[in-house]
Amino acid sequence: MKNSLTLPLSVKSIIPYFQPIIGADQRSVIGYEILGRYVNHESVLSLGSFFHRDSIDIKEKCYVDRWVRTKALEVLKDGSHNQKLFFFNISPDLFTTEEDHFFYEQLHTFQLTSILQPDQVVLEITETDYFMNETLFLSRLEKYRTLGCKIAVDDFGRGFSNLKRVALLKPHILKIDLHIVQKSIESQSHRDILHSLSILSQRIGAQLLFEGIETTQLLETAWKHGAQYYQGYLLAKPSPSPAVTIECTHVFRDQLENMIQKEISALQLKYNFEEKLNHLVKESLPTISLTNDYDQFVEHICRRLPDLCFRVYICDRLGYQISGNHLRDESNKWNVFLKYLNKNWSWRPYFLQNIVAMEVNQKGFLSDVYTDIETSALIQTFSYPVHKDIYLFIDIM
Structure with a gap:
């Protein structure tokens, strides 16, 4: 199978993957981003190309999106992941009235059965992926905020024209765009942008999550710019089940202490x-x-x-x-x-x-x-x- 997915997809071959997110203060796994994967024989492919392809009907995308969320919630029924955060990607284009109602009822049911509390749920909104009816989408999000869910803005920093929208979202978490992090290694201007974003996060009371951490150099860049949460292949790859602990926790701890000593010097x-x-x-x-x-x-x-x-x-x-x-x-x-x-x-x-x-x-x-x-x-x-x-x-x- 090639890197790009083609229809028809066998929905039974679509499963959620969980990528751990590390907290700087706990130095341990604090949550997971839920990602859709298509499993075909020995190949495991991202659903990214599927969701970004304009030729695919939106109803098909909505169905697959719902399937991934539902299967992820089923994994959590064993109750072994208390106090962890779960990041669900929410695309405004796919979050129709029907999908909104279905997901809200799911979370409400899980809350009543004490399987998953709303304050463990993070709705991850892509900043540049806004559809036309902004007011309607914001009103829907407000229901989840009232329920206790957290709001995160994904790929923050790509679209500065959307700063007004970020202010309207009032996010709890800002996820810094991978490309800015990578470019910051050799670009002072990008490091200055990261510094500005860290100041902005403090001003609006949001926590910073840096994704795409693939090297210790990127880890240090994220730490220097106030990251509280870290996500990337250096720490842990996505897997079919939420990993309670990861092997690289000691690497993160040791690297963190090295960075602290280096900064003190x-x-x-x-x-x-x-x-x-x-x-x-x-x-x-x-x-x-x-x-x-x-x-x-x-x-x-x-x-x-x-x-x-x-x-x-x-x-x-x-x-x-x-x-x-x-x-x-x-x-x-x-x-x-x-x-x-x-x-x-x-x-x-x-x-x-x-x-x-x-x-x-x-x-x-x-x-x-x-x-x-x-x-x-x-x-x-x-x-x-x-x-x-x-x-x-x-x-x-």
Whole structure:
């Protein structure tokens, strides 16, 4: 049998597979994504191509979709999977009134018989797979939310035009798109996107699940960006029954501890470097009184800065730049550019937060690494309180 499925399918050959999901805090299996598989002799094929093929009638898809969910629920009747989460993929195109009613009644029956509680059920919605009647679909989901089910947005990050829809869904879990995770290994811009998504998840109160974890490098990328849940072949492949434990749990634990130690070491280096910069700038401050000639003040400081410092300027407490940009050129000479005078930088994330932190602690702070807008280089910024309401900023390669 080829990689793509062809009709007619023998429904008896379609079975649910369960792919374990690992929790970072428990370091164990916390749930499973339920996937449809077609078994033909020794071949086990994904139903993905079946559901994405436009030529297949939607009623046929609905029937197979219902079959997979029903068979998955039957597996859970033995009651040995209490407290685990079960992720059911819900396609808005297939979630008709009839399917909605059937599935809701299934879950209600399971709740009454104490086989599966609604708070164990996660409805996984594909962000980019929205049909036209958004209001109707959202109202249907609200019934499940009221019942106690959780909502997850799948493939999050592919369709930023759908951020409004994500806000309307009010998801409990965001599943990060596999392709963004893979590209982040060699792309700073993709790592920045992952960082933004992690901040967004915190703001809306959603947990992060990274899928497609196939290497320890991807595992580390997910952990660095706040993943609470992990899913992928590195940890466990899908199987016909929910695995209570997996062999790679110790690998996850060991890798997690290695990542923690590595991050602690990196933070220690950062803070040691920050202390050196504080001492250096303090010693470099001119003994002359600070007048309105801020560029002369900066020039004096620039003479004593190491080569890794390439741009220096001064801002006031409100974020207005009150000096020019002092830039080091390739010949190690400092040049002054006045076009940034009176620009206001208070809109930058954490600018005012750093101002207050400097005022309270009376010391400088080193930023995280970020991409410079002008040079596209990865840089850090060291900010230092040189006088009341006057702050020095040093950009470092």
